[in-house]
Amino acid sequence: MAADNGQGTNDKASLFLFLPTRAYANLLLGRRADVGHRMPLRETEAIVLRTYRLGEADKIASLFTRQLGRLRAVAQGALRPKGRYGGTLEPLSYVRLWIFERENRDLLQLNSVEIIESFFGMQADYRVQLAAQFLAEVGDRLLPEREVNERVFRLLLAVLRALKNSAEVNRPLLYFDYWMVRLGGFLPDFENCASCGRALGEEGGHYARGSESLLCRNCTHPGGKVVSAASLAMVKAACRQPLDKWLAQEKAPPGCREARHFFEEIIESHTEKKLVTRQMMEEEV
Ligand SMILES: [Zn+2]
Secondary structure (H helix, E strand, C coil): CCCCCCCCHHHHHHHHCCCCHHHHHHHHCCCCCCCCCECCCEEEEEEEEEEEEECCCEEEEEEEECCCEEEEEEECCCCCCCCCCCCCCCCCCEEEEEEECECCCCCEEEEEEEEEECCCHHHHCHHHHHHHHHHHHHHHHHCCECCCCHHHHHHHHHHHHHHHHHCCCHHHHHHHHHHHHHHCCCCCCCCECCCCCCECCCCCEEECCCCCCCECCCCCCCCCEEECHHHHHHHHHHCCCCHHHHHHCCCCCCCHHHHHHHHHHHHHHHCCCCCHHHHHHHHHC
16 A cells, blocks of 8 residues: 655646745756755665554654664654555554655654555464564664664564464564574573583573573572573574474474573563563463
8 A cells, every 4th residue: 555655746746836946947957856854755665663653643653674774753644544654554564665854853754655565464363463562672672773784674574474474473483582682792602601601511501580691500690590401402403594494394392482581581681671572471472
């Protein structure tokens, strides 16, 4: 569904009436004439992370764009019943959009949006919905603003498609967690204690709330959790292949939830605030 981007040739004729003389001359000469303080339109693909209400009629959309990184943009009139955006700004929609910067303002402005692929229907399954919301929340909190990251963009799309097509939650989430940690440069040492350097061995590693690394039995604090060496080895091997290839194998191996919990601890320790969806997932997924 494409909303009118206001750049059609029909609009051009009527625009002439309002343009100052020099801008009109530039148009006739084929030069760019931006109207007012608007910067040129940019086209990019994006995944909608979340939207917020802005006043009576507008929305702010947090978007992870392929060509410009994560950014926030105003969608004017998005809350109006017959607004130009329709359902295009549903969280996790994969869209193509046209956007422009506004001088001296942090927020960009959306001009038009069209859906490439929707991930809305799959969210009728509550566990899938929670998993999808977790992806959006982590993306919104963890991805640096205006930093292009093609690998993370492809990762998000692959995980969304896996959730949609398999309705399985654990393997897609673990794959997402592992690669977000690894691509973010937070992957800890799986083999040795981060405090004393001793080999962790069969027993695996201990970690506590807010941990970013693994400790041996002697260095750990009481009340922590353990992730076994077998689970860590499974993750390393499984996440080396494409996600759809892994999902084609019969069923999730043991240790997925245990490993997921550890990687989600690392993710949360980097997001500063507690992740709402993570708490919800702990009971359901
Ligand atoms: Zn130690």
